[in-house]
Amino acid sequence: xxxxxxxLVINYEKCTGCRLCELVCAVMHDGISNPTRSRIKxxxxxxxxxxxxxxxxxxxxxxxxxxxPVKAISRDEELGRLVIDYDVCIGCRSCVAVCPFGAMSxxxxxxxxxxxxxxxxxxxxxxxxxxxxxxxxxxxDVSLLKKKDAAxxxxxxxxxxxxxxxxx
Amino acid sequence: xxxxxxxxxxxLTTGDIQTKPIPLDVRKKFLGGRGLDAxxxxxxxxxxxxxxxxxxxxxxxxxxxxxTCASATARTHIMAKSPLTGLLGSANMGGFFAPEMAxxxxxxxxxxxxxxxxxxIYIHNGEVEIRDARDIWGKSVTDSQWAIREDxxxxxxxxxxxxxxxxxxxxxxxxxxxIKNSGGRSGMxxxxxxxxxxxxxxxxxxxxxxxxxxxxLEYNKRFIDQIVSAKVNQTQGxxxxxxxxxxTNSWGGVRCRNFQYNQCEYADDIEPERIDEIxxxxxxxxxxxxxxxxxxxxxxxxKIPSGPYAGTYDEGPEYTSQGAFxxxxxxxxxxxxxxxNHLVNKFGMDNLETGSLISWAMELxxxxxxxxxxxxxxxxxxxxxDAVIEMIDRICFRKGWLGDTLADGGIAxxxxxxxxxxxxxxxxxxxxxxxxxxxxxxxLALNIATGSRGSDHLRSRPAIDLYHLPEEVLRKIYSNPVPxxxxxxxxxxxxxxxxxxxxxxxxxxxxxxxxxxxxxxxTFLGATLPNFEDWSKVLYYNTGLEMxxxxxxxxxxxxxxxxxxxxxxxxxAREDLKxxxxxxxxxxxxxxxxxxxxxxxxxxxxxxxIQMIDEFYxxxxxxxxxxxxxxxxxKLGLKNEPSHLV
Numbered sequence: 001x002x003x004x005x006x007x008l009v010i011n012y013e014k015c016t017g018c019r020l021c022e023l024v025c026a027v028m029h030d031g032i033s034n035p036t037r038s039r040i041k042x043x044x045x046x047x048x049x050x051x052x053x054x055x056x057x058x059x060x061x062x063x064x065x066x067x068x069p070v071k072a073i074s075r076d077e078e079l080g081r082l083v084i085d086y087d088v089c090i091g092c093r094s095c096v097a098v099c100p101f102g103a104m105s106x107x108x109x110x111x112x113x114x115x116x117x118x119x120x121x122x123x124x125x126x127x128x129x130x131x132x133x134x135x136x137x138x139x140x141d142v143s144l145l146k147k148k149d150a151a152x153x154x155x156x157x158x159x160x161x162x163x164x165x166x167x168x
Numbered sequence: 169x170x171x172x173x174x175x176x177x178x179x180l181t182t183g184d185i186q187t188k189p190i191p192l193d194v195r196k197k198f199l200g201g202r203g204l205d206a207x208x209x210x211x212x213x214x215x216x217x218x219x220x221x222x223x224x225x226x227x228x229x230x231x232x233x234x235x236t237c238a239s240a241t242a243r244t245h246i247m248a249k250s251p252l253t254g255l256l257g258s259a260n261m262g263g264f265f266a267p268e269m270a271x272x273x274x275x276x277x278x279x280x281x282x283x284x285x286x287x288x289i290y291i292h293n294g295e296v297e298i299r300d301a302r303d304i305w306g307k308s309v310t311d312s313q314w315a316i317r318e319d320x321x322x323x324x325x326x327x328x329x330x331x332x333x334x335x336x337x338x339x340x341x342x343x344x345x346x347i348k349n350s351g352g353r354s355g356m357x358x359x360x361x362x363x364x365x366x367x368x369x370x371x372x373x374x375x376x377x378x379x380x381x382x383x384x385l386e387y388n389k390r391f392i393d394q395i396v397s398a399k400v401n402q403t404q405g406x407x408x409x410x411x412x413x414x415x416t417n418s419w420g421g422v423r424c425r426n427f428q429y430n431q432c433e434y435a436d437d438i439e440p441e442r443i444d445e446i447x448x449x450x451x452x453x454x455x456x457x458x459x460x461x462x463x464x465x466x467x468x469x470x471k472i473p474s475g476p477y478a479g480t481y482d483e484g485p486e487y488t489s490q491g492a493f494x495x496x497x498x499x500x501x502x503x504x505x506x507x508x509n510h511l512v513n514k515f516g517m518d519n520l521e522t523g524s525l526i527s528w529a530m531e532l533x534x535x536x537x538x539x540x541x542x543x544x545x546x547x548x549x550x551x552x553x554d555a556v557i558e559m560i561d562r563i564c565f566r567k568g569w570l571g572d573t574l575a576d577g578g579i580a581x582x583x584x585x586x587x588x589x590x591x592x593x594x595x596x597x598x599x600x601x602x603x604x605x606x607x608x609x610x611x612l613a614l615n616i617a618t619g620s621r622g623s624d625h626l627r628s629r630p631a632i633d634l635y636h637l638p639e640e641v642l643r644k645i646y647s648n649p650v651p652x653x654x655x656x657x658x659x660x661x662x663x664x665x666x667x668x669x670x671x672x673x674x675x676x677x678x679x680x681x682x683x684x685x686x687x688x689x690x691t692f693l694g695a696t697l698p699n700f701e702d703w704s705k706v707l708y709y710n711t712g713l714e715m716x717x718x719x720x721x722x723x724x725x726x727x728x729x730x731x732x733x734x735x736x737x738x739x740x741a742r743e744d745l746k747x748x749x750x751x752x753x754x755x756x757x758x759x760x761x762x763x764x765x766x767x768x769x770x771x772x773x774x775x776x777x778i779q780m781i782d783e784f785y786x787x788x789x790x791x792x793x794x795x796x797x798x799x800x801x802x803k804l805g806l807k808n809e810p811s812h813l814v
Contacts, residue, residue, distance in 0.1 A: 016465040018458040019264070024385060027237045031381035034271060036373040046347060047310060049457060049469040049481060109375065128389065130396050130463040131454075 017051035021125035064095035181281030200232035202681035203727030230266030231684015242459035253598035259351030262459035272372025331516025334361035379712035413487035420763015491603020492523020524600035596623035628674035649717035
């Protein structure tokens with residue numbers, strides 16, 4: 001019960017773009033190295049040095065769950081995640097089409113849809129990311145952390161402004 | 169399985185393409201990456217071939233562990249006969265190319281011939297295609313890569329390319345991938361240019377089944393914990409390689425004014441902390457980036473803060489750019505280093521060779537050996553920042569007499585310039601030295617003198633020799649996986665035991681290059697990092713191949729010997745100043761003029777140096793002329809003639 005309400009938080013500014021998360025995700029789930037099997041994917045703008053990891057947001061009002069014609073996707077309240085029942089799934093890929101984050105994927109080798117399952121409460125992408133660009137934290141704490149970051153920026157900006165004023 | 173990745177043989181003259189599996193017995197003898205490349209080069213290149221002719225063969229490879237769940241398997245290796253040295257050409261780079269090639273089904277490419285017009289090779293899920301590159305020819309390193317993505321309609325394609333320098337046959341042009349990952353040294357980009365080969369593009373989505381995924385995953389985690397806990401890697405991750413230049417300059421181990429001084433004074437503006445400040449100012453707090461699967465993230469991001477390229481994004485600078493465009497030329501200004509770094513990245517040109525040759529030309533200019541007539545009026549004095557930037561451009565585009573002359577490399581240039589210009593050229597086997605000064609460090613001097621691709625720190629440098637580690641720690645490192653009970657010394661100015669350290673490092677680096685792992689993940693800068701014993705386990709967990717640490721050591725010794733055999737076949741002779749295992753006379757004649765108290769006044773004792781070479785040859789199983797003894801070849805299972813297993 002400890003992990004109830006925990007979510008993946010991605011701080012893309014920290015991401016170095018190494019894609020280790022993609023590798024360990026595929027190896028953890030399939031025993032195979034192949035980024036196309038990864039539930040997380042680092043999108044890159046190399047000429048600007050910008051890297052943004054994308055993964056499932058485990059939405060509350062989840063389009064994938066809502067659109068599924070056979071109700072193969074359901075919410076696992078214990079881990080706060082959306083799970084696929086492969087015995088029910090018909091592979092129509094409607095969920096892939098509606099996901100606003102592109103986080104639902106279709107694996108053309110196994111002919112299956114797949115998405116982040118939070119590694120049953122021990123996300124490997126988080127475990128391997130030494131710079132903490134991906135964290136697994138209580139949903140309630142996310143905005144608190146962001147508030148603290150923003151407050152720090154405001155504080156620094158204030159001090160800089162004061163320093164500039166002092167120079168004038 | 170990682171072991172089912174194939175070799176593609178591509179003939180650019182005829183368009184013939186063949187793919188073959190890599191037999192298991194070949195894997196056990198050479199593993200992959202640089203080691204197997206050396207074997208392929210020896211087999212597929214004719215003795216004495218023109219490095220710029222169609223008969224030269226270009227190898228591109230990943231290591232045996234590339235794209236597996238081992239740590240940091242990002243390295244791509246490129247090999248051919250070098251157009252700079254006429255001997256072994258070999259370059260290694262990080263980035264994302266080799267893993268993508270492995271997912272596309274290949275570990276090795278063997279490229280022969282010459283295309284009629286510019287082409288690029290496209291490899292996609294087991295298929296190899298030669299495509300028109302006439303519209304891409306002439307473009308910069310990054311623009312070429314983006315153009316290939318447009319051409320293929322796939323933004324996930326990874327390419328290795330030659331830039332304008334390679335097209336212009338600059339003898340030390342790089343192969344590049346991404347923004348700045350460089351297969352630098354020995355002119356592999358020039359070989360691409362000579363073949364009308366603009367690029368190799370890869371895209372793969374094929375499975376690589378991990379032999380024991382659970383163990384592989386856990387061992388990778390253990391590796392990472394070990395690697396990121398090393399102080400040296402934490403510093404790399406914060407400041408990048410510039411920290412090495414700063415540290416080395418502080419005690420007097422870097423070249424300044426070509427080879428006149430061993431320390432660069434008034435260098436505050438290019439100290440690692442200052443470079444880091446610029447990176448932070450232009451790219452924000454988190455400005456480090458890394459290669460595939462690596463947690464060291466040693467590459468900085470920056471925008472050029474001022475000047476004609478202000479606002480331009482680039483990556484680096486590595487310590488080599490500080491050395492090449494700051495220290496050697498005595499222009500220790502951040503703007504010069506950052507701009508110079510950007511230009512060589514854009515052009516695809518070796519920063520070390522470029523900076524070294526410019527600083528050599530500066531010394532010749534100050535001595536009056538060349539004059540303003542040869543420089544087209546450029547005041548090529550040390551400390552002239554504009555001249556450095558201008559010369560980079562002139563070399564890449566072969567502009568003016570001097571630009572064109574230097575583009576042919578140091579030895580050819582010295583023959584053209586004449587007088588006693590060669591005496592001032594700081595090189596081994598025709599390749600310029602790193603920006604470091606090894607007069608106070610005999611082990612490092614031996615390393616650059618005997619490196620298989622010419623003067624080089626990445627083939628056998630016992631960098632930890634500088635740490636003054638206690639003898640028992642050294643013994644623990646250097647008597648594994650094979651026993652060594654000879655002398656070892658903690659003192660970096662000593663000559664004792666250094667040949668064994670250099671020999672051991674040579675095999676360690678060959679091992680890591682065969683596996684496809686970065687050197688920051690082994691006994692290079694960090695004394696506590698993994699080597700043979702860990703590799704044995706990682707190899708088993710990922711590929712299922714069972715090889716004990718001694719067997720991996722044997723592979724490394726064997727592959728180093730093939731590189732030696734190749735060099736001997738192409739004319740290496742022990743004391744030949746242009747093609748041998750010998751240093752410029754200044755190492756023996758001119759003492760260090762600056763630096764720490766135990767550095768000032770030091771130079772290499774020639775007699776002791778020759779003894780070190782003798783001892784090094786002995787460890788390698790070579791005779792006094794540096795030629796392998798018959799029993800050595802027999803023991804390694806090598807013949808003097810190609811065996812053509814692949």
